[in-house]
Amino acid sequence: MSKNPAGIQRFSPRQRFEHLVLMVAFVGLALTGLPQKYADKDWSQTLVKLMDGVENMRVLHRVFAVLLLGEILYHLVIVVYKLRVLGLPASLVPRRRDLRDALDWLRFNLHLKAERPAMPYYNFAEKLDYWLTVTGVLLLALTGLMLWNPILVTDTLPGEVIPAARQVHGGEALFLVIAIGMWHLYGVLLKQFNRSIWTGKITQRQMEQEHAEALTVERPAPRFSATEIQKRRQRFYPIAGVVVVALVAGMYWLLTTEKTALETVPRQEVQLFAPELDVQAGDATVGEALWGTLRCSRCHGMEAAGVPDGAPSLRGTTLTFDEFLLQVREGGEAMPAFSHLEVSDVYVLHLWTWLKDAASPQ
Amino acid sequence: MLNKKYLLIGLGLALIVLALSVKPSIPAAKAIETPPPPQPSPQQDGGQAKPTNSYCLLCHAEAGEAGEDGQMWELPSGETLPLTIDPTILAASVHGENNPEGPVACADCHQDYRYPHPPNASQSVRQFRLERYGSCRTCHEDKYLAAQDSTHGAALRAGQQDAAVCIDCHGGHDIQPPQEPRERISLTCGQCHGAIFETYRDSVHGTALLEEANPDVPTCTDCHGVHTIANPTTMSFRTHTPELCGDCHGDADLMAKYDISTAVLDTYLTDFHGSTELLFAESDGEEAGNKAVCIDCHGVHNIQAVDDGAAVRENLLTTCRQCHPDASENFSSAWVGHYETSLEENPLLTLVTWFYKWLIPIGIGVFGLMIATNVLGGRIWGRGR
Structure with a gap:
C-alpha cells in the first residue's frame, strides 16, 4: 500500500461505474x-404529479428496472471472471471473523473495549451492505418480473403467487x-x-479506522499463472x-411477450334516452311503486282500493289495457284526463299490470 | 311620505304600461280565442299589479269537456295543450296551501302573462315547455343554475331538446316533494332513461327500493347527484367510482344492517387495481385509463348481490377476461377477494405479509441500535481515538 497523501487506491473505475449505475437504478x-x-399518501400523489401521471411513472419504473437487470448481469459476469478466470478469493463472502468484528465494534462503541477491531479490506459493515443489496435486488427482480408477467406466471403457478409477489416486492423494497x-x-x-466510491481513493485515517488489517496484509494476487489466466x-x-446473449434474449422475450391488459376498458353501450321503451310486459312491482307517486292515488286512495262515495277501487280491474289507457287519457264523468306528459304509456302499462292482479284489501 | 310618493309613481307607470300593452288586435296566428275582458280587474284587488288566482281562473278553470270554450291550444306542430287548471291540484302541490312561504300565485310563475296575453310563438309543446321552465329561477336560482351546469343543461345547449328541464322532473302545477316516496326519484329518471331503469329495477339496489321501499339503497340521484348531475361517461366519473360506492359500502353502521363487509374498499385499494386507480384519479384526470374499478366487475346499473361466493368465483375469469383477454385459468385467483386474508385461505400471501410486517421493524431496531451505540459512544466521525 502506498502512503499517498492524496489517498490510497481502493475502487477501480469499473467498480465506481457499477456503484453509480446501481445507485441511479436504486x-x-x-x-x-x-x-x-x-x-x-400525499407525497405519493406529489411524486406522481411530478412524473406526469401514474402511467408515466410505471414506464419509468420499468426503465430503471431494465437498467438494474443490466447491472445485475454485468456484475455477474465480473464476479465469475474474478473468481474463475483470475482465481481471486471471494473477498465479500461473510466469514466467522466478521461476526467477531461486528461484536468487537459494538464493544468498542460501548467503551467495553479500548481498541477498535482491525478489520479486513471489506469489513462486516460493507459485507452487510453488499449482501442486503444482493438478496434484496434478486428478490425484487424476481417478484418484479412476476408482476410484469402475471398471466405467464399463473399459467403454471396458482394465482395467489401474484398478490404474494406484490407483497414481497413492496415489503422487500421498503x-x-x-x-x-x-x-x-x-x-x-x-x-x-x-468519498472513495467517487474518487477511487480512501484516506490513510479511514483505512486505519475501517480496514486496519488491510494495511498490513498485501492485496491477494491472482491465484493462477499468467498463462493459466490466458x-x-x-x-x-x-x-x-x-450466456450473456441468451440471458439478454431471454430477458427481452420475458419483458415483451405478455400483453397483460387492454389499453382501455371496453365501454358498455347503454341506450341513454329511452322515454317510450317498448316494454314486452308491464311490471307489477313498478306499477305498485308508481301508484303513490301519481295523482291517481288522491282520488282512488293510497291503496287503489277506492274511497267511499268517491272514486272506485281499481284493484282487480277487468278493463283490457287499451280500455284502461283510454280511460286515463280521456278521463270520465268525474275523472280528469291525464296526458302522456303526466303519465307515460309505459307507466300506464305498469299500473295496469299491477292493478289487474292486485287483490282487494280486506 | 317619500315611499308613498314613489309608490304612486310606480303605480302610475304600471298603469301606463298596462294601457300600452292593450292592443286592439291579437295576431290571428294565435289559436287562443280572446275571451271577453274579465271582471274584476286586477287593480281592484288590493291595487296590486299582479293578478290574483281567481282572476286567472275566470278563464282557466276547468269547465266542461276539454277542448270546449277554446280552452285547448292548438300549436303549429298539430299538438294540443289544455289551457285549464284544476285549482285543487295547485293547492295540493308543494306550492299550495302547505307551502311554508305561503301559496304561490299563478302570476308568480306566469309573470309575463298579463292579460291580454301577449302572443306566444311556440311551435310545439316541447318548445313551450322549454320557454316556461325559466320561471323556476325566480325562486330556485341555485337549483336552476346547478341544472344548467349539469349534463342535462349541456345536452340542451348542444341542441338535444328532450334533455330534462325543471318541469320535466318536477312537473308544472302538480309538483310534489320529489323524494317522497323515495321510489319516486328513480321512477322520475326512468321516464326518460327507460332502458337504464329496466336494468336498475332488476339489480339488488333497484329490487330493494321498489319491492321493499328500502330506505338505504341508492336511488339514481344518490350516485348521479340531484341537480348537478355530471356526465357519467367521463374518465373522471369513472375513476371516482370507488369513492362513490365507498360512501355507503365503507359505512360500518349501514353495512352492519345487511351483513356486508366494509373491507371492500380497503381491500380494493390495497390491491394493484385500487392503488393504481387511486394514483390515477389524482394525477391523470381525463386521460384514458384501464384500471378496473368497482363497476367493471360488479356492473353499473345491473349490480347483483354476491351471496353465492362459488358463483362469483366461476364468473370471475370471464370478468377478468374483459380486460385481460389472455388471462389463464389460474389468473383470476390472483384476486384474493374483498375479505381480509387468512392463513387458511391464502397461506403464502399471509405468511409473506407477516414476514415483512416483522422484518421491517426488526431491521429498523437492529440498525438503529447499532448506529446508536456508535453515536452515543462518541465513536462517530472517526473520533474517540
Missing part, C-alpha cells in the same frame, strides 16, 4: 415504486430502502465522510458471450 426505482405502494438509508448512508456519510480467459469469453 433511487429511480424507489422514487417510482414507493408511491405505488403508498398510493393514498426494507432495502430503510436498510440502505440507515446502515449504508450512516456508514459512508455520517460515521465518516467517505487459457482460462479464452474459455471464459465464448461461454460468457453465449
Whole structure:
C-alpha cells in the first residue's frame, strides 16, 4: 500500500461505474415504486404529479428496472471472471471473523473495549451492505418480473403467487430502502465522510479506522499463472458471450411477450334516452311503486282500493289495457284526463299490470 | 311620505304600461280565442299589479269537456295543450296551501302573462315547455343554475331538446316533494332513461327500493347527484367510482344492517387495481385509463348481490377476461377477494405479509441500535481515538 497523501487506491473505475449505475437504478426505482405502494399518501400523489401521471411513472419504473437487470448481469459476469478466470478469493463472502468484528465494534462503541477491531479490506459493515443489496435486488427482480408477467406466471403457478409477489416486492423494497438509508448512508456519510466510491481513493485515517488489517496484509494476487489466466480467459469469453446473449434474449422475450391488459376498458353501450321503451310486459312491482307517486292515488286512495262515495277501487280491474289507457287519457264523468306528459304509456302499462292482479284489501 | 310618493309613481307607470300593452288586435296566428275582458280587474284587488288566482281562473278553470270554450291550444306542430287548471291540484302541490312561504300565485310563475296575453310563438309543446321552465329561477336560482351546469343543461345547449328541464322532473302545477316516496326519484329518471331503469329495477339496489321501499339503497340521484348531475361517461366519473360506492359500502353502521363487509374498499385499494386507480384519479384526470374499478366487475346499473361466493368465483375469469383477454385459468385467483386474508385461505400471501410486517421493524431496531451505540459512544466521525 502506498502512503499517498492524496489517498490510497481502493475502487477501480469499473467498480465506481457499477456503484453509480446501481445507485441511479436504486433511487429511480424507489422514487417510482414507493408511491405505488403508498398510493393514498400525499407525497405519493406529489411524486406522481411530478412524473406526469401514474402511467408515466410505471414506464419509468420499468426503465430503471431494465437498467438494474443490466447491472445485475454485468456484475455477474465480473464476479465469475474474478473468481474463475483470475482465481481471486471471494473477498465479500461473510466469514466467522466478521461476526467477531461486528461484536468487537459494538464493544468498542460501548467503551467495553479500548481498541477498535482491525478489520479486513471489506469489513462486516460493507459485507452487510453488499449482501442486503444482493438478496434484496434478486428478490425484487424476481417478484418484479412476476408482476410484469402475471398471466405467464399463473399459467403454471396458482394465482395467489401474484398478490404474494406484490407483497414481497413492496415489503422487500421498503426494507432495502430503510436498510440502505440507515446502515449504508450512516456508514459512508455520517460515521465518516467517505468519498472513495467517487474518487477511487480512501484516506490513510479511514483505512486505519475501517480496514486496519488491510494495511498490513498485501492485496491477494491472482491465484493462477499468467498463462493459466490466458487459457482460462479464452474459455471464459465464448461461454460468457453465449450466456450473456441468451440471458439478454431471454430477458427481452420475458419483458415483451405478455400483453397483460387492454389499453382501455371496453365501454358498455347503454341506450341513454329511452322515454317510450317498448316494454314486452308491464311490471307489477313498478306499477305498485308508481301508484303513490301519481295523482291517481288522491282520488282512488293510497291503496287503489277506492274511497267511499268517491272514486272506485281499481284493484282487480277487468278493463283490457287499451280500455284502461283510454280511460286515463280521456278521463270520465268525474275523472280528469291525464296526458302522456303526466303519465307515460309505459307507466300506464305498469299500473295496469299491477292493478289487474292486485287483490282487494280486506 | 317619500315611499308613498314613489309608490304612486310606480303605480302610475304600471298603469301606463298596462294601457300600452292593450292592443286592439291579437295576431290571428294565435289559436287562443280572446275571451271577453274579465271582471274584476286586477287593480281592484288590493291595487296590486299582479293578478290574483281567481282572476286567472275566470278563464282557466276547468269547465266542461276539454277542448270546449277554446280552452285547448292548438300549436303549429298539430299538438294540443289544455289551457285549464284544476285549482285543487295547485293547492295540493308543494306550492299550495302547505307551502311554508305561503301559496304561490299563478302570476308568480306566469309573470309575463298579463292579460291580454301577449302572443306566444311556440311551435310545439316541447318548445313551450322549454320557454316556461325559466320561471323556476325566480325562486330556485341555485337549483336552476346547478341544472344548467349539469349534463342535462349541456345536452340542451348542444341542441338535444328532450334533455330534462325543471318541469320535466318536477312537473308544472302538480309538483310534489320529489323524494317522497323515495321510489319516486328513480321512477322520475326512468321516464326518460327507460332502458337504464329496466336494468336498475332488476339489480339488488333497484329490487330493494321498489319491492321493499328500502330506505338505504341508492336511488339514481344518490350516485348521479340531484341537480348537478355530471356526465357519467367521463374518465373522471369513472375513476371516482370507488369513492362513490365507498360512501355507503365503507359505512360500518349501514353495512352492519345487511351483513356486508366494509373491507371492500380497503381491500380494493390495497390491491394493484385500487392503488393504481387511486394514483390515477389524482394525477391523470381525463386521460384514458384501464384500471378496473368497482363497476367493471360488479356492473353499473345491473349490480347483483354476491351471496353465492362459488358463483362469483366461476364468473370471475370471464370478468377478468374483459380486460385481460389472455388471462389463464389460474389468473383470476390472483384476486384474493374483498375479505381480509387468512392463513387458511391464502397461506403464502399471509405468511409473506407477516414476514415483512416483522422484518421491517426488526431491521429498523437492529440498525438503529447499532448506529446508536456508535453515536452515543462518541465513536462517530472517526473520533474517540
